[in-house]
Amino acid sequence: MTIEWPDRRADVINALDVLAADPPVLDPGAHDPRTPGLEDAVHWLVDDTFWDLRDPAESIGTFLSDEAEAVAIRRVVKAVVAVSVRQGPTADDAKWFSDEAWGEVRAAARCAITEMRRHEGPG
DSSP: OOOSOHHHHHHHHHHHHHHHSOOOOOOTTSOOOSSSOHHHHHIIIIITTOTTTSOGGGGBTTTBOSHHHHHHHHHHHHHHHHHHHHHOTTSOHHHHHTSTTHHHHHHHHHHHHHHHHTTOOOO
């Protein structure tokens, strides 16, 4: 399948990479010093896509390749939103990374990365 917005798909994959990684050593303000960091990842995965309000399946053909990717993304978004509800969207990154469900965010992101990379060609 041809993806209409490959750059936005790349942003989603980059966001998933951030969410799947081990939490970094935080800066003195308790924020993720990576670029992209946690704030970017949440923004690209949730705010830019509206997947917290819309079914990711609506993005098949634009950002996503198929229903399997949509299912995987749904799981990640659900986990991220649950952390946001508990910690607050403006809480420092330390609170997000120490949330009881952060392990679920990471596991879901790893699964979603695997699913999305299934569709990438060589090189």
